[in-house]
Amino acid sequence: MAKLKQYPAIDIAKYVAAMLVVAIHTFPFVDFSPAFNLFFISTIGRLAVPFFFVCSSFFLFRKVNQVHLRSIQAKEIVKKWFVRIGVLYLIWTVIYLPYTIWNYAQAGFSLSGLLGWIRDFFLNGSYYHLWFLPALMLGMAIVWWLYTKKGVIFTLEVSLILYFIGYLINIFGPIWESLPYISIVYGFFVKMIVTARDGFFFAPLFIGIGLMCSKMRRPNLKACSIGFAASFIGLILEVCAYSALGVLNDQSSMFLMLIPALYFFMNMMLQIKIPKKAVYVKMRQESTLIYVSHILFARLLLLVIPEYHLVVYLVTLALAQFFASTVLRLSDKYPWLNWLM
Numbered sequence: 001m002a003k004l005k006q007y008p009a010i011d012i013a014k015y016v017a018a019m020l021v022v023a024i025h026t027f028p029f030v031d032f033s034p035a036f037n038l039f040f041i042s043t044i045g046r047l048a049v050p051f052f053f054v055c056s057s058f059f060l061f062r063k064v065n066q067v068h069l070r071s072i073q074a075k076e077i078v079k080k081w082f083v084r085i086g087v088l089y090l091i092w093t094v095i096y097l098p099y100t101i102w103n104y105a106q107a108g109f110s111l112s113g114l115l116g117w118i119r120d121f122f123l124n125g126s127y128y129h130l131w132f133l134p135a136l137m138l139g140m141a142i143v144w145w146l147y148t149k150k151g152v153i154f155t156l157e158v159s160l161i162l163y164f165i166g167y168l169i170n171i172f173g174p175i176w177e178s179l180p181y182i183s184i185v186y187g188f189f190v191k192m193i194v195t196a197r198d199g200f201f202f203a204p205l206f207i208g209i210g211l212m213c214s215k216m217r218r219p220n221l222k223a224c225s226i227g228f229a230a231s232f233i234g235l236i237l238e239v240c241a242y243s244a245l246g247v248l249n250d251q252s253s254m255f256l257m258l259i260p261a262l263y264f265f266m267n268m269m270l271q272i273k274i275p276k277k278a279v280y281v282k283m284r285q286e287s288t289l290i291y292v293s294h295i296l297f298a299r300l301l302l303l304v305i306p307e308y309h310l311v312v313y314l315v316t317l318a319l320a321q322f323f324a325s326t327v328l329r330l331s332d333k334y335p336w337l338n339w340l341m
Contacts, residue, residue: 238257
């Protein structure tokens with residue numbers, strides 16, 4: 001298999017995306033302005049997780065594209081990917097078990113609570129920020145099946161339909177809750193599935209975009225830059241519209257303008273030329289470790305100093321960075337630490 005090109009711009013962008021995820025979970029500006037904090041999370045912040053989906057998909061399918069799609073080699077590449085993500089998810093599920101038990105102890109242990117956790121383990125994450133990992137695996141399974149059966153365009157069409165259904169559920173939930181009869185159906189969905197921001201409705205489209213970026217010709221850098229700028233302005237206007245309608249909240253995440261924004265942003269990052277340095281590879285690894293570990297620190301800090309959210313954000317980021325740097329530094333001596341990232 002030929003040596004694959006490295007993309008330092010993506011490594012840097014993934015690190016910034018990890019910082020944005022920490023911001024989403026620590027509300028850094030809420031003490032100054034709850035409205036601005038929500039606006040920040042709903043615009044810049046909501047680019048982060050879809051970008052992780054796009055990147056994961058791009059780098060997997062870039063490997064698959066080097067061999068025949070239906071070959072044993074392609075299946076082995078995908079199988080190894082699923083094993084790696086699955087093990088990563090299980091390890092961090094175990095690490096967060098004390099927090100999980102703590103949560104259920106506060107709420108009161110019950111059979112329905114246990115069944116809810118089992119449901120969440122497969123659909124919404126064994127701990128709330130870990131939802132990305134099962135969503136990534138489910139979304140990838142859907143995209144892989146569609147792609148091998150019908151090709152890229154069909155995969156994108158189905159993924160777009162799923163996303164649009166999820167968008168209606170995720171964004172307009174407050175409206176559905178207020179309507180007779182429809183509120184019953186919506187309530188049943190929330191009770192059974194909890195959220196449309198998952199591996200079925202949310203993830204496949206961005207995974208499909210990553211697949212498309214790995215196979216199809218890209219617009220040039222100038223076109224991508226203009227496209228991303230226009231899409232991001234569109235995202236701002238879209239968020240303002242939902243705010244005016246009174247449906248915007250901190251769970252709103254499936255915005256329509258995220259679709260072109262992530263397409264253009266990913267293609268832009270793939271074309272920005274930055275000299276390769278070891279520090280960028282390190283930043284890529286640190287981004288994963290910061291993502292999975294930051295709640296360990298944020299949860300405690302929010303309990304100790306709940307009135308200083310910006311401080312919580314900065315300290316959480318510093319502690320997560322220290323944790324990531326320590327794991328990387330020790331991983332050569334203790335190779336098992338590589339399973340943490």
